[in-house]
Amino acid sequence: MLRHRLSLPIGARGTERSPGGYRSRGEWFHKSRRLKALEARHAAAVADWQAERVRVVRGGKRMLNTRHHLAEAGLTEGRWREWWEAERWFLAADGESGKRYGNETIRVTPDGQVSIKLPAPLAYLANAKHGRYTLTSTVAFAHRGVEWADRIEANWAVAYRINHDTTRGRWYLTASWKRPTVPAIPLETALAQGVIGVDTNADHFAAYRLDPHGNPVGEPHRFVYDLTGTAHRRDAQLRHALTRLLHWAKQTRVAAIAIEDLDFGAEKTREKHGRRKRFRQLISGIPTGKFKARLVSMAAEHGLAIIAVDPAYTSMWGGQHWQKPLTTPRRRMSRHDAAGIAIGRRALGHPIRRRTAPPRAHQSDVHGHRTLQTDRRAPGREEPRPRIPGPRTRSVPPDTARTRATRTPKPFGMSAASKNGSKIHSCSLNRNGMDDQSVVDVGDVRMAYRTWGDPFGSPVVLLHGLGDSAASWEAAGSLLGQEWRVYALDLRGHGESDWPDEYDFELMLDDLFGFLDACELDRVGLVGHGMGGVVAHLFAQTHADRVERLVLVETPPPFPGAAGPDVPPAGPVDYDEAVLGAVRTQLADPDPAWAEGLGEIVAPTLMLAGGPASTMPQARLQDMASLIPDCHLLTIGGGHRLHEVHADQVAQQITEFFTS
Secondary structure (H helix, E strand, C coil): CHHHHHHCCCCCCCCCCCCCCCCCHHHHHHHHHHHHHHHHHHHHHHHHHHCCCCCCCCCHHHHHHHHCCHHHHCCCHHHHHHHHHHCCCEEEECCCCCCHHHCCCEEECCCCEEEEECCHHHHHHCCEHHHEEEEEEECCCCCCHHHHHHHHHCCCCCEEEEEEECCCCEEEEEEECCCCCCCCCCHHHHCCCCEEEEEECCCEEEEEEECCCCCEEEEEEEEECCCCCCHHHHHHHHHHHHHHHHHHHHHHCCCEEEEECCCCHHHCCHHHHCCCHHHHHHHHHCCHHHHHHHHHHHHHHCCCEEEEECCCCHHHHHHHHHHHHHCECCECCCHHHHHHHHHHHHHHCCCCCCCCCCCHHHHCCCCCCCCCCCCCCCCCCCCCCCCCCCCCCCCCCCCCCCCECCCCCCCCCCCEEEECCEEEEEECCCCCCCCEEEEEEECCEEEEEEEECCCCCCEEEEECCCCCCHHHHHHHHHHHCCCCEEEEECCCCECCCCCCCCCCHHHHHHHHHHHHHHCCCCCEEEEEECHHHHHHHHHHHHCHHHEEEEEEECCCCCCCCCCCCCCCCCCCCCEEHHHHHHHHHHHHCCCHHHHHHHHHCCCCEEEEECHHHCCCCHHHHHHHHHHCCCEEEEECCCCCCHHHHCHHHHHHHHHHHHHC
16 A cells, blocks of 8 residues: 555545645655565565564564553553463464374363373474373363363374463463354344344444334344454453344344444555554444454354344434434434444345334224235335336337437436435426426336425325326416425326336336335325326225325226227427326226225325316216225316316315314
8 A cells, every 4th residue: 555655646536445745845755765665674574574573472562562651551660571471471373183182282081181292303202102292281171062072082183381370379271273164054044033133333233123023123232342452351241242132132032133344454554544553543442353253253153143234324314214213202213223224124135114003093903903014025015016028118129119209308416315325306497486396216217297385394295187287287286385285296107207118007107116216206196187186095905004195186986988089288289298108098998996995095085176167977977986995085176187277276175174
């Protein structure tokens, strides 16, 4: 790194992957001197190694620092000298499978007798056969002694280290061996009983238990540790915190622990962060490497699986979606506790975003028990549909036998901003200060919409009819914007939204669901006209927890042959001609489940009819209203496009209905 930065011109800008040149000639001069000093030290170390001169003591840097601070360490010079010499008195030998008792150099018998294979120059000191020296004292292993005995009886490799502890005045023999690889269990099996999400911090682990549906269970748990002091103390602190975490995991009967897959190796260098010493110390204090290594080995003893997840945005999104909702007078939620929930939900395969509560009737046993988060493989789960293969843009093959109406392009000044995985593009299209137009990416389809009213007001979503666009709601939308935050959406194949090759009501439902998620709208007032009314009442059937109130304006009844001709507006067209045939086919012979599902609508509903001048059969609108549990039918007049003809009356009725 030093050579690289010194090779660059002074003041050269760096990139995301490598830093640039030094800022001044003075800094360049000092860094060049440091490089020369480091190269000289390296050359001296290589020369000593080639000459077989040993100048290394285990922990020598820390011990030398202690030598200059004897009073603070509570040592005398004599005691420090004993400590220094003792660190050079050690003997270590790796094991070898197949050798007697697993180690030829340092051999320990099952009854604890220790013998050392002496090198040839010291063979005259042997007191046993084959040049071995047998110690007078025996050893015993209290921790994992049975496992050690089983290994040496089978002649499996065991490594030993003999060292002197000057503090206690004793010699110790340490045995170590490699544990067999634990077979990985299927992810579905590990997550069957839920998971514990763990957020790693510089001074504690923040853990939260989640059930298989992603719901937090119980209270947050924090396992504190102190990583100051010697390496032995830091290691002991980490082991103690992990032991408490694993014991709690066993008590909750989960089979998996989810952790962040962190790696700060490239973030600790002075060359990258310069003088930001406190930031580098904070990152260095987080025990990512030791934590993962210790946790995996210790969890295997308890039969627990470890799941590493992507740490991106877990703290930010956890705090955004979970910290405040779970905070109570008796429970204090920190950002780290919420991050533990985010980590656990990501391991379970659920999105981090918090699901809203279902309607009150669905919270009891009236409709059976429901959880807030269904299994990720359950059919009909509230999530975007899988991507359907094939082109999903406006471009079509040259041999496609269809035409598209031309229109005057509208200039967009777009600037992308990421939001929950979707891209929202703001557009300055103010018309006399009345509305703004924007677009949002929902899957592979770009959806355009207009807005009116206070950005912090209660949300109301308007859906247009067949062959129409959000512009048809301009008069009524501006009036509703005086009380609400209004969103008028261009459905696929209409207006400024994309014109893909596929059109049906199921895809429009998915588009509406993705639009609400992208704009972070949980519960909305939903208003639909004509075809948009069909989308609205189908959405209210399948996603009751997202609809506060429902308004259907001249909506085709879901009965065979009952849908009147939904005539597109006169004048220049702004829609894909392919959408007409696809929608009219479904309206002419609707799915029987559409009519049966009207009884499942729990949101209060208002139906607005256009009277005798309408192309819709008014009698069948009454039949449709009778199937919705909480529905009121009101005839305003004005024909099928009453929301344009009588925009003030429609806006007034919707406002009174929403505020009643």
